[in-house]
Amino acid sequence: MALKSTIYKIEVNIADMDRHYYQQHHLTLAKHPSETDERLMVRLLAFALYADESLLFGKGLSEDDEPDLWQKDLTGAIERWICVGLPDEREIRKACGRSVQVVQVLYGGRTADMWWEQHHKAMLKLDNVTVINLPETEQLAAAATRGLSISFTIQDRQILVSYEGGSFEISPVWLKEAS
16 A cells, blocks of 8 residues: 655745745645655745745656646746756756746755765756755754744845744855856
8 A cells, every 4th residue: 555645734924035025825735755854844945935826836756747846827837947855967957948947956965065066067057047055954854743834034045944843044055046
């Protein structure tokens, strides 16, 4: 018998002063049986960084041909393709052909650094790719609960995360920005 996804009901408050986006979202996230709490929460953080009324979670690990998040225009064309993790370079190139902008969110400490070292030359050649590294996500993973209420305050590209268990800061590193 196949394992089922675990459902998380999350109330997210976003105050993004860099983009002047202030909104509350009630989200339902499915955590794939092979997904860690850390990856689930990095997907949530990626949502907060690019939050928009038309930004949706994809099928992620369940579907090879879909991103973790995507934003489409009214015609169905993909405006933004967001993936979390350490993908194969071919996957990013393929996404570049399907979307106006591709965002790759790396996490995993030293492993993410090694991925960037190996792929940075190829990524620099892709005009529509943004690569963000989240060097420390352990506290984010520790915040994961199935009935979570969490706030993200973003200012000057720094993220203050607040939830019932406390608060902490995350300092993402923009390794490459789309031109």
